[in-house]
Amino acid sequence: MANIEDIKKELSNIKYPGFAKSIVEFGFVKDIQVNGSEASILLDITSSAQEVEDQLRKEIGAAMSSIGVNATLSFNKPQAPKQQSNSTSGQNMAPQIKKVVMVSSGKGGVGKSTTTVNLAIATAMQGKRVGILDADVYGPNIPRMMGLNGQEPEIVGNKAKPLNAYGVDVMSMGVLMEEGQALIWRGAMIMKAIQQLLRDILWEELDVLFIDMPPGTGDAQLTLAQSVPVAAGINVTTPQHVALDDSRRSLDMFKKLHIPIAGIVENMSGFICPSCNTESDIFGMGTCEELASQYNTQVLGNLPIEPAIREGGDSGKPVTYFNPESVSAKRYMMAAEKLINFIDNQDEVSNEAIQPTMPAGVSACSTEGQRIKAEQEAAKKSGGSCGTGCGCH
Numbered sequence: 008m009a010n011i012e013d014i015k016k017e018l019s020n021i022k023y024p025g026f027a028k029s030i031v032e033f034g035f036v037k038d039i040q041v042n043g044s045e046a047s048i049l050l051d052i053t054s055s056a057q058e059v060e061d062q063l064r065k066e067i068g069a070a071m072s073s074i075g076v077n078a079t080l081s082f083n084k085p086q087a088p089k090q091q092s093n094s095t096s097g098q099n100m101a102p103q104i105k106k107v108v109m110v111s112s113g114k115g116g117v118g119k120s121t122t123t124v125n126l127a128i129a130t131a132m133q134g135k136r137v138g139i140l141d142a143d144v145y146g147p148n149i150p151r152m153m154g155l156n157g158q159e160p161e162i163v164g165n166k167a168k169p170l171n172a173y174g175v176d177v178m179s180m181g182v183l184m185e186e187g188q189a190l191i192w193r194g195a196m197i198m199k200a201i202q203q204l205l206r207d208i209l210w211e212e213l214d215v216l217f218i219d220m221p222p223g224t225g226d227a228q229l230t231l232a233q234s235v236p237v238a239a240g241i242n243v244t245t246p247q248h249v250a251l252d253d254s255r256r257s258l259d260m261f262k263k264l265h266i267p268i269a270g271i272v273e274n275m276s277g278f279i280c281p282s283c284n285t286e287s288d289i290f291g292m293g294t295c296e297e298l299a300s301q302y303n304t305q306v307l308g309n310l311p312i313e314p315a316i317r318e319g320g321d322s323g324k325p326v327t328y329f330n331p332e333s334v335s336a337k338r339y340m341m342a343a344e345k346l347i348n349f350i351d352n353q354d355e356v357s358n359e360a361i362q363p364t365m366p367a368g369v370s371a372c373s374t375e376g377q378r379i380k381a382e383q384e385a386a387k388k389s390g391g392s393c394g395t396g397c398g399c400h
């Protein structure tokens with residue numbers, strides 16, 4: 008007949024899902040009671056995920072059967088975060104994240120990822136718990152910029168833990184894909200990927216999650232705004248007038264998606280000469296002030312073209328962390344301060360306003376989206392329902 012030692016020996020062969028150590032080595036086995044061929048085993052585990060408990064039940068059950076023991080298992084585990092939303096009807100796939108900040112740009116190459124990385128680090132340096140979700144599926148550059156290239160996430164159950172660098176949790180499509188894999192994804196796949204990055208990643212409790220969006224105003228932006236309440240939108244642009252036109256589209260999108268606009272980052276605003284340290288105007292400087300006032304928002308910061316910014320991005324050593332005395336690092340710190348001020352002083356944000364209105368796959372900013380919206384508004388005015396099942400009358 009098996010005794011406690013025999014049972015312990017069997018349990019010491021059972022690995023905690025996703026880890027190399029066993030449940031005994033982790034100290035998760037808290038109590039074993041034996042009565043003849045019956046045993047009761049109490050485990051204290053760290054994951055609230057049902058899959059982890061299920062897997063352990065299966066493996067322990069089989070191990071106990073192999074030594075003729077019929078085991079009753081009890082699990083102590085943390086409570087799963089409640090699936091509640093900031094709004095009554097809106098969806099919130101990541102309720103453990105206090106504020107989601109969407110970083111967007113009207114077009115590619117203006118420094119959106121560079122801004123995300125440095126603003127996130129600056130926000131963490133001011134005492135917030137911060138994460139970055141790199142949702143730029145077309146060019147997921149965040150791992151390289153954060154010095155995380157080639158690192159693989161730890162898998163717990165069937166979820167992945169974010170990586171961490173410079174005090175910031177990071178998850179990116181770039182970490183989950185083969186390096187250099189070309190992405191020719193379209194609408195529905197991007198939407199699914201973004202939802203998975205929110206739902207299937209073990210994000211800890213965070214004060215702020217920065218999301219680096221693909222450039223432009225499309226499905227990804229809508230999916231995100233419908234999946235979690237977005238507390239703030241940041242637009243990154245360069246100061247040339249041609250770039251500002253794209254920027255307007257991005258700011259209009261924030262308005263249509265009911266995303267509060269935290270401000271504009273004017274990137275590549277002037278050039279700081281590394282030899283003489285003087286600042287010269289190249290693309291125009293300060294053009295974003297007028298744009299900001301048109302959208303009733305602020306300029307969060309004017310970031311010069313500074314070789315240290317580019318070098319920091321390429322080498323995975325962000326300027327804000329490694330060169331805090333540089334002009335750019337100081338401006339990122341100021342921008343983060345303004346952002347924190349904005350999100351700390353806002354009322355609860357909900358995504359209720361956009362949640363029910365668009366059928367899946369239709370962008371609120373598309374022509375089809377605009378047509379549906381106009382129909383819904385007309386229906387509401389005439390006292391009818393909007394027809395999307397949102398419960399309005």
Ligand SMILES: Nc1ncnc2c1ncn2[C@@H]1O[C@H](COP(=O)(O)OP(=O)(O)OP(=O)(O)O)[C@@H](O)[C@H]1O
Binds near residue numbers: 114116119276314317
């Ligand atoms: N202020 C700056 N000074 C010097 N180099 C910069 C600055 N901002 C960005 N860069 C460099 O410009 C390049 C493009 O920046 P980044 O990848 O951040 O742009 P992006 O808008 O995210 O691009 P995409 O949309 O294509 O992903 C990078 O090499 C980056 O290091």
